[in-house]
Amino acid sequence: MSALDPKERSPQRIALLPGDGIGRDVTAEVVKVLEVVAERWRLPLELVPFPWNADRYLATGETLPDGALEDLRDNFSAIFIGAYGDPRVPDMKHAADILLGIRFGLDLYVNYRPIKLYSDALCPLRGKTKDDVDFVVFRENTEGAYVGMGGNFKTGTADEVAVQEEVHSRRGVERIIRAAFEWAVAHGKSRVCMSDKSNVMRFAGDLWQRCFAEVAQEYPDLETEHWFVDALAMQLVRKPERFEVIVTNNMFGDILTDLGAALQGGLGVAASANLHPGRVSMFEPVHGSAPKHAGTGRANPLGAILSAVLMLENLGHRAAAAAVEEVAAESIGEGFTTPDLGGGATTSQVGDRLAERLRSVPL
Ligand code: NAD
Ligand code: IPM
Ligand code: MN
Helix, strand or coil: CCCCCHHHCCCEEEEEEEECCHHHHHHHHHHHHHHHHHHHCCCCEEEEECCCCHHHHHHHCCCCCCCHHHHHHHHCCEEEEEECCCCCCCCCHHHHHHHHHHHHHCCCCEEEEEEECCCHHHCCCCCCCCCCCEEEEEEECCCEHHHCCEEEECCCCCCCEEEECCECCHHHHHHHHHHHHHHHHHCCCCEEEEEECCCCCHHHHHHHHHHHHHHHHCCCCCEEEEEEHHHHHHHHHHCHHHCCEEEECHHHHHHHHHHHHHHCCCHHHCEEEEECCCCCEEEEECCCCCHHHCCCCCCCCHHHHHHHHHHHHHCCCHHHHHHHHHHHHHHHHCCCCCHHHCCCCCHHHHHHHHHHHHHHCCC
């Protein structure tokens, strides 16, 4: 493996994996925005598309080609994914190989998912404003229920049994908890919340509880709290303002971040980063391939574009990242949005508008 931090590579090659359904629609808008950004801020970005998706899998039987992970790891600075999922592949084989393959194969253990309300009008909660919905979820991204361990026995008979295991390692739990604390310190936050279901899942819960308490001792200036995940789901709806940083396991993080997306206006605006500090990382919107919207112009590209903002920050381009976030927020504020946010614009009109604004923002 190259010893060089992927961010230091020049040019910074970005692997683009549009994927399936609206993943392709929204990635096209990300490309528009990144091309303007590269030109205006003179960034050495090189976008390299990869055609790995359901169509290709159905035609060739190949999901992630041999050597792909090594290529991404050694020759790219970042990876951008649109979305995966196709009704013709009900078992999600290609998505498991590509999306989870990249998360696991590159050991991207931090799934960083900011929940940020850009306009009061988008919040479904009565009386809540931008000040009330602004927290981040650190979702463990390489273990838990996602390891795919288990099996089926006596399938198709009355005695059928399915076993689905979870894996929680000391190293895995500790590193995601530590990442949450480190981020909280670096961003001037005062409190970190850990969520689990340790009242029922005693074995994993015990490990998470001990690990959280031990790591917390290294951060005496930060307050800590614990919520069982069911109660946290309720509390996020009742009082989102009391949360700043939440750390949790893979499955609970998946569920809580769809709830979080709803608090910020829907899946159309939710962004995420899959990180391993110092290594090539992957960026993707939280939403899926929404097949019914594919190619209709109804897909909101902002979740993808805000994920590209996280990618620009990760690559060290803070000014450009801030400018893109600013024009995205402006577009939301002006109601120039796709129908999911109440507007009448199409996917590409939103992308065009952002690109246009970026061409003229003062540097
Ligand atoms: P989904 O996120 O694709 O869509 C759910 C609904 O949310 C859509 O019907 C639509 O109404 C709305 N929505 C989502 N994104 C939107 C956007 N950008 N603009 C406007 N509206 C948007 O979830 P689903 O329907 O449960 O899953 C569809 C497929 O996507 C499945 O195959 C699923 O497994 C997959 N999936 C993939 C990812 C991923 O690639 N990261 C994430 C979630 C789901
Ligand atoms: C997400 C998605 C994925 C997940 C699926 C498509 C495997 O829901 O990114 O949130 O569960 O992680
Ligand atoms: Mn999800």
